[in-house]
Amino acid sequence: DSGVTQTPKHLITATGQRVTLRCSPRSGDLSVYWYQQSLDQGLQFLIQYYNGEERAKGNILERFSAQQFPDLHSELNLSSLELGDSALYFCASSPTGLFFGYTFGSGTRLTVV
Amino acid sequence: TQLLEQSPQFLSIQEGENLTVYCNSSSVFSSLQWYRQEPGEGPVLLVTVVTGGEVKKLKRLTFQFGDARKDSSLHITAAQTGDTGLYLCAGGSGGYQKVTFGIGTKLQVIP
Numbered sequence: 001d002s003g004v005t006q007t008p009k010h011l012i013t014a015t016g017q018r019v020t021l022r023c024s025p026r027s028g029d030l031s032v033y034w035y036q037q038s039l040d041q042g043l044q045f046l047i048q049y050y051n052g053e054e055r056a057k058g059n060i061l062e063r064f065s066a067q068q069f070p071d072l073h074s075e076l077n078l079s080s081l082e083l084g085d086s087a088l089y090f091c092a093s094s095p096t097g098l099f100f101g102y103t104f105g106s107g108t109r110l111t112v113v
Numbered sequence: 114t115q116l117l118e119q120s121p122q123f124l125s126i127q128e129g130e131n132l133t134v135y136c137n138s139s140s141v142f143s144s145l146q147w148y149r150q151e152p153g154e155g156p157v158l159l160v161t162v163v164t165g166g167e168v169k170k171l172k173r174l175t176f177q178f179g180d181a182r183k184d185s186s187l188h189i190t191a192a193q194t195g196d197t198g199l200y201l202c203a204g205g206s207g208g209y210q211k212v213t214f215g216i217g218t219k220l221q222v223i224p
Contacts, residue, residue: 104155
């Protein structure tokens with residue numbers, strides 16, 4: 001157990017639907033990162049939050065949004081889902097938000113049918 | 114966009130053999146990390162290197178950061194089946210900036 005909790009572990013949904021992925025960071029970590037991993041593109045950075053504020057944005061689609069709550073947990077919302085959104089979605093956390101090593105959760109496998 | 118190229122993409126070797134995987138970029142990174150990921154799990158941090166020319170050892174694994182901080186290598190001595198997994202390198206430029214991951218080297222160690 002890495003200390004980063006992601007739910008749900010698996011999610012199957014239809015095209016056009018909306019889903020919410022949840023992440024609880026490791027205790028004491030203030031920064032949360034979301035990554036998408038697909039077979040052909042590897043780990044793609046989506047977005048970073050630090051202590052409730054958005055810090056950096058990667059290749060996140062406009063259909064996707066995220067937030068970090070006062071208790072530091074984070075949610076990634078994916079809407080108008082397409083088949084191509086099927087992937088593993090990882091949350092990672094770190095203490096300071098600087099690049100000194102991330103602790104990853106075990107991911108949410110999203111399948112869009 | 115900073116790119117990290119990893120080679121080889123796939124590697125299948127016999128238990129007991131040595132191997133080296135590479136991580137290369139045209140960009141300079143302030144630090145570089147190696148992770149191992151097993152199927153169905155998230156990546157697990159193995160090491161962080163921050164100084165050009167730095168060498169770090171973790172049991173049978175030796176990590177090196179290039180002098181120019183643009184490349185890195187991971188050498189495994191006497192591979193074991195437990196080393197099987199996807200090895201990812203990730204480069205960062207410090208601060209609140211996005212981190213770039215390589216696509217990974219998929220290693221299979223055959224008994």
